[in-house]
Amino acid sequence: MSLLKNGHIVGEDAFQLVADDATVPASGAVLITYARWQAEKDQLSGRNSPLGISLPNNLDVLDFGPEAERFDLIVLSFPKFSDGRAYSQARLLRERFGYKGELRATGHVLQDQLWHMQRSGFDAFEIPREDAAEAFAKASRSFTNVYQPTGDGRVSALKQRLAAARKKEAAE
Amino acid sequence: MYQYDEIDQTMVDERVAQFRDQVARRLTGEISEDEFKPLRLQNGLYLQLHAYMLRIAIPYGTLSSHQLRGLAQIGCKYDRGWGHFTTRQNLQYNWIKLEDTADALADLAKIQMHAIQTSGNCIRNTTTDQFAGAAHDEIEDPRVWCEIIRQWSTFHPEFSFLPRKFKIAVTGSPNDRAAVRVHDIGLRMHKNAAGEVGFEVIVGGGLGRTPFIGKTIRDFLPKQDLLSYLEAILRVYNQFGRRDNIYKARIKILVHELGIDTVREKVEAEWQATKDGALKLPQEAIDQIAAQFAPPPYEKLQGGINADYANAFRTDFEFGLWARRNTFKHKQPGYSIVTISLKKEGEAPGDAKAEQMNAVADIADRYSFGEIRVTHEQNLVLPHVRQADLPAVFKALKAYDLATPNVGLASDIIACPGLDYCALANARSIPVAQQIALRFKNWERAHDVGELKIKISGCINACGHHHVGHIGILGVDKAGEEFYQLTLGGSADDQAAIGDLIGPSLNATDTVDAIDTLVETYLRIRKDSDERFLDTYRRVGLAPFKEAVYVAA
Amino acid sequence: MAKAPKLDNQPQIVTANDLLSGDVVYLTKTAAWTRKIAEASIVENAQAGAALLAVAEAQAKMNIVVAPYLIPVDASASPPRPIQYREIIRADGPTTEIRKPAA
Numbered sequence: 001m002s003l004l005k006n007g008h009i010v011g012e013d014a015f016q017l018v019a020d021d022a023t024v025p026a027s028g029a030v031l032i033t034y035a036r037w038q039a040e041k042d043q044l045s046g047r048n049s050p051l052g053i054s055l056p057n058n059l060d061v062l063d064f065g066p067e068a069e070r071f072d073l074i075v076l077s078f079p080k081f082s083d084g085r086a087y088s089q090a091r092l093l094r095e096r097f098g099y100k101g102e103l104r105a106t107g108h109v110l111q112d113q114l115w116h117m118q119r120s121g122f123d124a125f126e127i128p129r130e131d132a133a134e135a136f137a138k139a140s141r142s143f144t145n146v147y148q149p150t151g152d153g154r155v156s157a158l159k160q161r162l163a164a165a166r167k168k169e170a171a172e
Numbered sequence: 173m174y175q176y177d178e179i180d181q182t183m184v185d186e187r188v189a190q191f192r193d194q195v196a197r198r199l200t201g202e203i204s205e206d207e208f209k210p211l212r213l214q215n216g217l218y219l220q221l222h223a224y225m226l227r228i229a230i231p232y233g234t235l236s237s238h239q240l241r242g243l244a245q246i247g248c249k250y251d252r253g254w255g256h257f258t259t260r261q262n263l264q265y266n267w268i269k270l271e272d273t274a275d276a277l278a279d280l281a282k283i284q285m286h287a288i289q290t291s292g293n294c295i296r297n298t299t300t301d302q303f304a305g306a307a308h309d310e311i312e313d314p315r316v317w318c319e320i321i322r323q324w325s326t327f328h329p330e331f332s333f334l335p336r337k338f339k340i341a342v343t344g345s346p347n348d349r350a351a352v353r354v355h356d357i358g359l360r361m362h363k364n365a366a367g368e369v370g371f372e373v374i375v376g377g378g379l380g381r382t383p384f385i386g387k388t389i390r391d392f393l394p395k396q397d398l399l400s401y402l403e404a405i406l407r408v409y410n411q412f413g414r415r416d417n418i419y420k421a422r423i424k425i426l427v428h429e430l431g432i433d434t435v436r437e438k439v440e441a442e443w444q445a446t447k448d449g450a451l452k453l454p455q456e457a458i459d460q461i462a463a464q465f466a467p468p469p470y471e472k473l474q475g476g477i478n479a480d481y482a483n484a485f486r487t488d489f490e491f492g493l494w495a496r497r498n499t500f501k502h503k504q505p506g507y508s509i510v511t512i513s514l515k516k517e518g519e520a521p522g523d524a525k526a527e528q529m530n531a532v533a534d535i536a537d538r539y540s541f542g543e544i545r546v547t548h549e550q551n552l553v554l555p556h557v558r559q560a561d562l563p564a565v566f567k568a569l570k571a572y573d574l575a576t577p578n579v580g581l582a583s584d585i586i587a588c589p590g591l592d593y594c595a596l597a598n599a600r601s602i603p604v605a606q607q608i609a610l611r612f613k614n615w616e617r618a619h620d621v622g623e624l625k626i627k628i629s630g631c632i633n634a635c636g637h638h639h640v641g642h643i644g645i646l647g648v649d650k651a652g653e654e655f656y657q658l659t660l661g662g663s664a665d666d667q668a669a670i671g672d673l674i675g676p677s678l679n680a681t682d683t684v685d686a687i688d689t690l691v692e693t694y695l696r697i698r699k700d701s702d703e704r705f706l707d708t709y710r711r712v713g714l715a716p717f718k719e720a721v722y723v724a725a
Numbered sequence: 726m727a728k729a730p731k732l733d734n735q736p737q738i739v740t741a742n743d744l745l746s747g748d749v750v751y752l753t754k755t756a757a758w759t760r761k762i763a764e765a766s767i768v769e770n771a772q773a774g775a776a777l778l779a780v781a782e783a784q785a786k787m788n789i790v791v792a793p794y795l796i797p798v799d800a801s802a803s804p805p806r807p808i809q810y811r812e813i814i815r816a817d818g819p820t821t822e823i824r825k826p827a828a
Contacts, residue, residue, distance in 0.1 A: 060411065081207070081210075081333070082210060082293065082333050083333065083415055084293075084330075084331070084332065084333025084334060084410060085410060085411055085415075087329060087330040087331075087332075087333065087410070088330055088407050088410045088411050089411075091330055091407075092407075096445060110203070110207060112194065112203070112207070112211055113332075113333070115329065116329035116330070116332050116333075117329075118329075119329035119330075120329050120330055142186065142190055143182075143183060143186050143187075143327065144182050144186060145179045145182060145183060146327070147183070147323040147324060147326050147327065147328075148323075148324050148325075148328055148329075148451075149450040149451065150329060150330070156450070157179045157180075157323060158323070158453075158457050160179065161177070161179070161457070161460060162454065162456055162457055162460075165456070165460065198744075198788070199744070199745075199788055200788070201786075201787070201788045205785070205791055205792070219742055219747060219791060219792075220747075221749070221811070221814060221815050222747070222748075222749055222815060222818065222819070223742075223746070223747035223748060223749075224747035267747075268747070269745060269746045269747055270744065270745050270746070270747060271745045271746065520821050591810070591811060591814060592814060592819035592820055592821055593819060597811075600814075600820060600821075602819075602820075602821045603820060603821060606821070652808075652809065652810065653810075654810065
């Protein structure tokens with residue numbers, strides 16, 4: 001399993017996974033479950049170290065969204081690659097709630113969905129293959145243009161065409 | 173007609189390269205069939221009973237003659253030289269090989285065509301009125317909006333793995349020829365009190381196992397808000413649509429289970445957050461697209477009925493029959509809309525051979541500004557024909573068996589491919605359609621019966637739209653034998669309705685006989701010859717028809 | 726789709742679709758794939774059927790065929806005739822005249 005972040009393989013996960021029944025260390029980057037967060041919000045809010053959270057893929061992110069800024073890592077899940085709920089969760093976290101931390105895709109993460117994931121706001125991926133960096137680089141080059149805007153900053157075809165038309169007009 | 177610019181062309185070319193790579197990785201086993209299947213489906217490639225089937229997208233049913241010729245050529249090069257036009261205005265080739273598919277897609281890309289998202293759990297081809305841009309009863313050309321929706325929905329990263337497929341239809345006329353009320357989203361263009369044109373947004377319509385007529389989620393949506401609103405609906409569906417049961421995964425089930433009010437609440441809340449964002453459509457952008465749908469350079473002709481046409485109508489009996497059924501009133505004086513029937517009695521409905529496609533392309537070049545449409549009732553259309561040219565067009569079409577005078581009549585049957593082709597089917601539909609159509613070969617009888625929409629599906633997935641047939645026929649498997657259930661009174665128009673089951677299923681022969689019986693019953697009890705079959709049914713109900721089919725000796 | 730009948734101890738063969746071409750194929754005695762149902766390997770009982778299917782599934786994993794499955798046949802006919810109508814159509818081709826593929 002490779003952890004890919006910003007296009008590069010990361011040797012070790014900076015975040016330590018803590019089981020629900022284990023003690024959360026006082027310091028150090030930790031990754032907890034949503035259930036844990038719900039139960040121990042107050043205690044965990046006091047920590048000074050980076051906090052990561054795994055969200056269930058059927059969670060209505062509108063409920064969680066305002067709290068997203070408290071986290072440095074949010075892990076979303078694709079239980080099957082065909083279950084696309086996390087795409088909406090990702091976009092909402094990034095574009096509605098302005099989440100700026102690491103947004104990681106886990107579960108059934110395949111090369112052919114990396115394009116969709118990246119456009120939806122994921123910047124980290126747990127990919128079950130050693131050549132994950134190459135696969136990701138290839139996937140990122142899938143399309144030169146995009147039709148629809150997301151939070152990834154790519155300029156949509158519509159905006160490109162408007163800009164071209166205005167440029168042409170200005171030149172005339 | 174919309175012409176690709178460099179952005180559009182690059183998009184389809186890159187898609188072909190992507191698919192070629194995916195096929196290569198499938199053949200080496202780098203990706204499994206399970207992982208590959210959604211990828212090939214999102215490029216229109218199904219594995220059916222006998223072979224792969226390629227479903228080519230014909231966005232909102234509009235084609236140029238150049239494209240139609242290209243399709244004919246591709247059909248000959250990679251397939252068996254004939255194709256099937258579908259109930260979503262697409263084209264299917266039934267004998268494609270996986271090893272050839274990338275090449276076929278590359279050839280399609282050369283004529284600005286593709287098979288993108290014609291299958292899979294994503295947003296499919298947006299369909300519309302086959303008379304768009306030409307019909308006399310149109311408020312505005314819906315194809316502008318279909319193209320805007322097409323681009324927004326193509327490779328949409330958030331909505332490529334929905335709970336299930338998603339189908340959108342748009343009508344620009346109050347007389348809905350696009351069946352908007354039985355789509356996941358239906359958009360009906362209309363004017364508000366201030367005279368502005370906008371959309372009534374309808375959600376949760378659909379046929380299949382649990383048919384529903386769609387419900388209005390919003391009475392009036394301004395044009396600039398179209399994409400942000402659609403995105404809100406899709407986002408709610410993507411998150412809350414059921415994923416535990418594929419038979420309960422369409423948005424119609426979500427609307428049914430949560431209620432339209434709850435769905436509306438969620439959608440409107442989502443939309444409030446996005447309506448002034450990046451998806452708000454600037455008028456300039458709308459104008460850019462609209463400019464591509466400018467009307468063709470019509471001649472300035474007299475209104476009313478052209479003299480040559482009127483004369484031919486009076487003196488040439490066959491021409492008169494054809495003109496009566498197969499033409500529709502055009503908005504432009506002196507012009508007419510021609511429907512090309514692909515329903516010659518005894519043939520497979522909706523099929524066209526390559527030579528017929530080429531003939532239609534030639535006729536379109538000569539008489540219709542090179543433009544052709546595909547209807548969701550599996551026929552073709554020449555949208556802009558001078559009335560004076562109608563006799564010549566009739567003659568030209570007739571030479572290729574494309575002038576059967578039966579549009580909207582009993583032999584103008586919609587039939588899915590059925591068990592002859594489809595891996596999902598329970599029973600065959602084409603032979604039943606052929607047999608029924610032959611019973612109405614007599615023009616007198618067919619014209620006397622008048623409008624009668626018969627629709628046949630080989631299984632409950634309802635690709636033949638049987639639920640909305642005036643007579644619907646559904647193939648079922650009864651102990652390994654092909655049987656057929658009949659429904660009556662369905663309709664896909666503005667008074668959309670799901671048909672009523674008439675009684676226990678019948679075998680193929682009895683089914684064809686039952687159609688005759690139903691028609692004879694109608695002829696007996698109708699008020700007068702102006703009352704259509706559907707109207708008689710709506711007036712008298714199921715009982716007399718049921719009795720005639722099941723009780724009579 | 727018609728429900729597949731339970732295959733007990735009856736004559737049965739394995740069918741699939743060829744990955745590259747999509748053609749209907751049948752598993753032979755030598756674990757090869759043929760387009761001719763006459764060359765299909767017929768086994769007589771459920772156990773042998775399961776074994777045959779296992780061979781076919783291994784081939785599917787080698788990217789030769791897609792989705793193999795067992796079908797009952799009338800072994801007394803020559804060539805063997807499928808029992809299910811759907812499989813007769815797969816073996817013979819579509820029943821509609823206009824669409825009959827060139828031989």
